[in-house]
Amino acid sequence: MTEEAADAPVVLVVDDEPGLREVLQITFRRQGWAVECAPAAAPAIEALKSRDPPFPLVVTDLVMPGGSGMDVLKAARARSDQTQVIVMTAFSTVESAIEAMRQGAYDFITKPFSPAELVVVASKALEKSSIVAENKLLKARLGTMRPQRTADLFGQDPVMHRIATLVEKAATTRTTVLITGDSGSGKEHAARILHELSNRASAPFCVINCGALPEALMESELFGHEKGAFTGAVTAALGMFRQAQGGTVLLDEVGELPLALQVKLLRVLQERKVRPVGSSVEVDVDVRLLAATNRDVEDDVETGRFRKDLYYRLNVIRIELPPLRERRGDIRGLAQEMIARFAEEFDKSPLRLSAAVLRSLEAYDYPGNIRELENMMERAAALATGDEIGLEDLPDVVSGLTPSLPPVAAILPDEGCDLDRVLAQTERRLMSQALERTGGVRKAAAELLGITFRSLRYRLAKLDMERSRREEASEEASEVTAEPPTEE
């Protein structure tokens, strides 16, 4: 038996036939999913009620002695909207399967079916479940943040204030928005906030990656298909646009959309109707469309890879997210927020970032932008042993940036110099700047200089002694040669 990962989704299988339960168990386990089985409706409903977090997916037979799959479906709907239900049905009971869809089943599958067919439908249902869960989490987060301004959802750097205002404005309209920016710069994050701030917030927010699937499948992902529309289309599918009815669709990596689909998408935008694959009927859709890309779309338009008319349609409002290195003012706040989040996630006591860590983080260039910072904080939180993250918990590329050497005019004069004196002078200057900046708080000044409090105290005393010695010495010379300082 294969071991599932600790965070593997747990699927509840409900069927009175032991043979089928076993087949499904094996099939799902092969996907790396965990499986729980119930032989009838009653124990299934028990399991549904007691399980926390809720099952993401229930696959249930419809006709069973003692209680039907409909009861399981109702219990699942009552438990959580994260729980998706697929009903299995014999051909003769397709009518009830359709009723199940009306009652909120994710999909149905007609017996006999192959394991592969079921896996396709089940994977999609699980995806839907995680989207619902994610939306919930975000809503909860936004809920606690509500008193803050939208700007706070993006960051404190002045560059982001403009973007926050733009998102706020765009949220009140239903025009398309094109979000551009390097990989990991927060395009999807911005799109979600836009949706959450809009009057569509209570309807779904769906994301589809336009580069992830071959053209034929992509069309059905977007617009849905009829049962039997193509080989493998064992059940009808709604498609993203109809799933998001009343809500928002984010077309991620829109630059990857094949030209043929660009034409179809343009029609959807103009006519607000979709035609499912294999269907001759168009269906009205009401969705707000957002598009994101890290490609240079203008360049793609120029070279004919992207249709100009579609580009104009999408680019009504443009949000350009800067790379993280151009909003360094946000690094500190983001890092602290993330480390707090990961500490909580890993069940650790609150974690602090040392001053040296913050300095290195602020100096780094982040080719992977916010996602890279997030990964770094996750790794640091996982590695941390004490309650402070030190440089040793950061990847070498970042920790290697320290010490960031301040520019010291290190030019050796022709006549040579007194090295100890030059060093002492540099030391004094940097220490007095640090003290000035921290309002005389020596502990903070020590952190800023990357030395211990004791070391700072020692150095100050040493320089003080030198000064008084110097002042005692004759004042005939305007400059006094400092005594070589004693070794620490």
Ligand SMILES: Nc1ncnc2c1ncn2[C@@H]1O[C@H](COP(=O)(O)OP(=O)(O)OP(=O)(O)O)[C@@H](O)[C@H]1O
């Ligand atoms: N302002 C922010 N505050 C906190 N976390 C953020 C912020 N912006 C982005 N993130 C986080 O950074 C990660 C990357 O963001 P997101 O997925 O939105 O980037 P993207 O631009 O869509 O990336 P890609 O181009 O790779 O698809 C996500 O985990 C997201 O939660």
Ligand SMILES: [Mg+2]
């Ligand atoms: Mg993205």
